[in-house]
Amino acid sequence: MDKIAGLKEILAVDPGNAFARYGLALEYVNLGQVETGLAEFEALLAAHPDYTAGYQMAAQTLAKVERIPEAIAKLKLGIESARRAGNGKALSEMQGMLDELDR
Secondary structure, eight states: OOHHHHHHHHHHHOTTOHHHHHHHHHHHHHTTOHHHHHHHHHHHHHHOTTOHHHHHHHHHHHHHTTOHHHHHHHHHHHHHHHHHHTOHHHHHHHHHHHHHHOO
16 A cells, blocks of 8 residues: 555544644655645644644745745744744754745
8 A cells, every 4th residue: 555545544534643644745745746735734734733844844845846935934834833832943943944035
């Protein structure tokens, strides 16, 4: 069974599984299905607004496809999420990326 099918199977049983939704988003992005991956990140963040890694990876994906204003907006939300979670490493990484993009 491929990874996408496996992750979809997990989500069919447990639609609120944040880790599986995150993994599914990453798999789609890795396969070049950027829009589908971004939609999965959006679903993840709508259900789990403090899933900090989702913001970071969504922003990286948006930056890769040169959707810079959207990447900046996602980073700002992610930085707030990282602050709420006390995740200094993610906060620092996203702030660095934001500083690079928002010139």
